[in-house]
Amino acid sequence: MTTPISEALLFDIMYTCRAMRRLRPDPIPEELLLQLVDAALHGPSGSNAQNWRFLIVRDGEQKRKMQALWRRTWSFYQNTLAKAELRPNEKPEDRLKGASIGTYMVEHIHETPALICVCVAKDDALAKVLASPATLREAVRSFGVGGAIRLAVGGARMRGLVDGSTAYPAVQNLLLAARALGLGAVLTTPQFFVPGEFEAVLGIPSTVTLAAVIPVGYPLGKFGPVNRPDPRRVVSWDRYSS
Numbered sequence: 600m601t602t603p604i605s606e607a608l609l610f611d612i613m614y615t616c617r618a619m620r621r622l623r624p625d626p627i628p629e630e631l632l633l634q635l636v637d638a639a640l641h642g643p644s645g646s647n648a649q650n651w652r653f654l655i656v657r658d659g660e661q662k663r664k665m666q667a668l669w670r671r672t673w674s675f676y677q678n679t680l681a682k683a684e685l686r687p688n689e690k691p692e693d694r695l696k697g698a699s700i701g702t703y704m705v706e707h708i709h710e711t712p713a714l715i716c717v718c719v720a721k722d723d724a725l726a727k728v729l730a731s732p733a734t735l736r737e738a739v740r741s742f743g744v745g746g747a748i749r750l751a752v753g754g755a756r757m758r759g760l761v762d763g764s765t766a767y768p769a770v771q772n773l774l775l776a777a778r779a780l781g782l783g784a785v786l787t788t789p790q791f792f793v794p795g796e797f798e799a800v801l802g803i804p805s806t807v808t809l810a811a812v813i814p815v816g817y818p819l820g821k822f823g824p825v826n827r828p829d830p831r832r833v834v835s836w837d838r839y840s841s
């Protein structure tokens with residue numbers, strides 16, 4: 600007998616939290632959607648800025664506009680990244696299955712009850728202090744001139760990573776909460792391929808990063824288990840070894 604979900608342990612939820620791409624069109628009560636966002640809000644954020652924004656798309660016309668963009672990104676992905684050599688332990692049949700289920704998801708986006716867009720707003724307070732001469736002086740004092748230059752150059756490159764590192768813990772909380780509530784969900788990032796285009800449809804300003812689009816619905820398929828390697832295969836101790 601399976602454990603009732605209310606009694607399931609965190610690990611049961613985590614280990615059966617598959618990417619769910621086949622979803623029913625039935626609407627999801629607003630309270631449940633807000634509960635997902637509430638779980639996301641309980642994640643950590645850099646400097647505890649809590650600068651997440653959530654945009655939940657339910658409107659049919661908006662979904663159709665997103666789907667039109669999504670079709671282009673999915674086709675690009677299929678013709679490029681999806682043609683990369685098989686990774687160790689990746690089976691050709693799994694690659695084919697992934698392609699077909701991905702196509703299914705894109706072709707049903709307009710019927711998906713909710714698309715939760717997870718965004719990170721620019722943290723103005725942090726941006727102001729980072730740009731100040733006092734911060735530059737402190738960087739030279741702490742890391743030397745070379746270190747301060749590396750920080751300034753690397754810092755620009757790190758910006759995306761910084762937004763992502765605030766967004767994705769919230770995303771994972773949201774995915775786990777969806778699983779716990781019996782809702783299917785999947786982290787997707789089609790916006791990476793057409794910078795600015797999803798943002799334009801959604802009215803997201805340039806000071807806000809769109810980090811994830813999460814289709815959510817009652818699942819058509821079954822949850823879990825997720826397939827992952829034995830931890831011993833990916834762990835090294837004290838010094839990195841591949």
Ligand SMILES: Cc1cc2nc3c(=O)[nH]c(=O)nc-3n(C[C@H](O)[C@H](O)[C@H](O)COP(=O)(O)O)c2cc1C
Pocket residue numbers: 616617618619620701704785786787788789825826
């Ligand atoms: C950074 C990131 C981006 C992703 N983007 C997409 C995406 O655009 N479309 C999609 O269908 N899945 C996307 N995924 C989901 C992965 O494909 C999924 O986690 C992986 O296939 C494992 O699925 P499983 O947990 O069911 O084993 C993304 C996952 C991550 C972490």
